[in-house]
Amino acid sequence: MRLPQQSSILAFGLATILTAQAQFLVSELSFGYTGRINDRGEATVPGFTIHGTPNVPEILSNKVILTPPVPGNARGAVWGDQPNQYREWVADVDFRANGGERGGGNLNIWLARRGDQEIGSSSIYTVGRFDGLALLVDQHGGSAGMIRGFLNDGTVDYKSHHGVDSLAFGHCYYAYRNLGRPSQIKLRQTAQAFKVEVDNQLCFESDQITIPPGYQFGITAASADNPDSFELFKLVVMTENLAAKLQGTPPAHQQQNDGQDQAKAQTSYGRNSQNSQNSQNTNSPRSADFDDVIDDASADSITSSKAQFADLHNRLQSVNHHLSTIFRQGAGMNNMNEKRHEETSQMINDLKQSLSKLDKLDKLEWLTSEMTKMQRDIQNIKTDLNSRISQSENNVKRAISSNHGTMLEHVATQTTPRHGKLIFVIIGSQIVLVAGYIYYERKKTLPKKYL
Template sequence: MRLPSSFAALVVGLAQAQAQYLVNELSFGYGSRISPEGTQSIPNFSLQGRPNLPELLSNKVILTPVAPGNQRGAVWADRPLQHQSWIADVEFRANGPERAGGNFNIWLVRDGAHAIGSSSIYTAGRFEGLALVVDQYSGSGGMMRGFLNDGTIDFKSHHNVDSLSFGHCRFAYRNLGRPTQIKLRHNEHKFSVEVAGRPCFESDKIRLPSGYNFGISAASADNPDSFEVFKLVVLTENTHENYGSHHDAAAAAPPAGGDANNNKQQRMTFGRGGQAVVEDPYDNVIPDQDADQITSSKAQFADLHTRLQNINHHLSNIFRVYSQGLGTGEQRHEEVSIMLGELKGMLSRLDKLDALEHRLGDIEREMRSMRSELSGRLRDSENAIKYHVSDKHETLADHVKTHTKQGHTKLILVVLCGNALLVGAYMFYKRKRASPKKYL
């Protein structure tokens, strides 16, 4: 019996759905509550923020509040992702007044809590991994862009961060009144991003190695948007690498510099066109074999030939790294030499301090001698003035006494004589006036 096409599609969808397994340690928001009742933390996640930590509610995390502006918030998974095929489902919501601003970032970065923290794509420094940014880039009203970095680019000091994106799509996300879903898919064939159930962008050139941490951050502007996260759910098809609740963080996270088998971790590098690929530092590694499996001289020769080629490749890599190290060392030596030359020039200026110190000592001695000399001269001048003033005062006093001994009698006689003359003159005037006049 032939099944309808819709029923067959449903069966295929159910089969695919059953093939996905939830990674509890990298997920939150899939249950009735984000955090256990009575606690203010998300299990297996850490909150970061500046100047305040994000507000944690029962069903969402408010990364940036409506007010005040210039806030930053982030939530980071404590354990790294140890799968190559995975799906990440994020639901967020952005609310704010007209002409408000901010950005929402989804990270998959090595040691993201320390390398990124609560930074955005514009304030992050050197990081290794993937970043998806949602903002109103170039007045678009809503856009998602993807960025990749292998740890060599400092985004914070880059002159044009927007030019580093490898994919983008437009969509409205502000003031919708409902959460917006962003879904990331990664496997050995391609990497893709979906927004609200519609494809955004994809690439078959991107391979992200395991060992990276999921994180979500948001930053608001002076006129802020409020960004809220409802869930981050990570699904995988491989149950062998699934985290169990009984495993601790040490068992889940690989040792520094290697994985559980003491192999070097893979690093992400960029290929042509800015597309990311995976580079294994120990490529062409031949697995060990038992000697009993080599039963013929031809197989022995082939094994020896292959291993010699492998050794040759490794030696070539060693010499290549060594030559690069020499070039870097010479460049740094040149920089250090330039810095030492500048430092010597500055130290030569310090030699002038000795001459300046001697000159200041001479000036101090001259000032002291001048002070003592000036004090002596002022003292002599004061004594001379006192002597002359006292001598002149005594001479003037004696002179006044000498001239004023008989001065009063003469003054009285002069006054009396003057008065008598005035009286006589007045009497003569009256007599002349009263005498009869003679007329001719």
């Protein structure tokens, strides 16, 4: 029962080591890969220069605040002191943007020649002439967020250009504000293409772009009147072969197509000649890793103790150089393993959080049943209310009809003219008059009695 478990663990560890061997950390071009900006606890970024206006960006233990929440119209910049000397590389940038409902600003990721001197803390809209690549993150066109790429060979003055937005060669939409977590932008330069990925999703790519060695990495940010706070957590540069570092920066042959549609221009930027590319491809991996390989020699060719000592000395030096290279690669692999371990731990924590949400399914079912009951009760109340309203309406109709019928009879009875009393009075008064007259006449005809 233990063997399958141990074999699975061994397979996972082997897969991790093979993955770690794919890329090696370039420590002099990176910071924040250990989770801290400065392991010594100092308020500096080793190997990088920081400046900004009106105040220098604040450096915390795990992040650099390029633009603070207040005041607005602030600028911050982080520039590497050493240029990138690798032809194939991967650069990871973790940042976060927080602000008000209508906050504004932009983040610029640069790979430019003499970037700190020519660009400083400028953005793509305020920079003049520069030589290199710029990746812009802002809310272009009123969108929730957009990432666009720009190229320049030093001939275009972006600050005075009438339509900077039309110079972008690639873009994708990405809502980056107020996510509550860092966003990752990955720039990948290979021999085949240049790619930009956002949160492990492809943003855009081009097989017509090659950034030559000798360019500096830099990150700048600018805020508006209603500011966004841009926080930078890390800049990690990796390469597949640390020994392929160029000792001299070759001249960059840069071309940029100035066609009618600049956004869709086929750009061949920093691409060396085909002959030099072929000559580099013919180099064996052994000569690329070790430049002091000593060819094997026959023992018969060593005829003196001096030659034997020289051969032994040279071979010991070669072994020493090889061991140094192995130790350096082992150190890079160790750093990469730590980084992969942190990423794996983070993924496991995210998985645990996702699994914890499954416990709420029972509550959701209970809530669904309660809502069904409530809906049924509301339907019953509605039916009862309709019946009661109909019954009340019928009662009102009956009461009105009955009352109106009695009222008509009463009115008819009360308003009927009554002449009986009048006739009785008239006839009675006539009878009284007749009786009085008769009595008077009789009285008058009676004999008078005298005393």
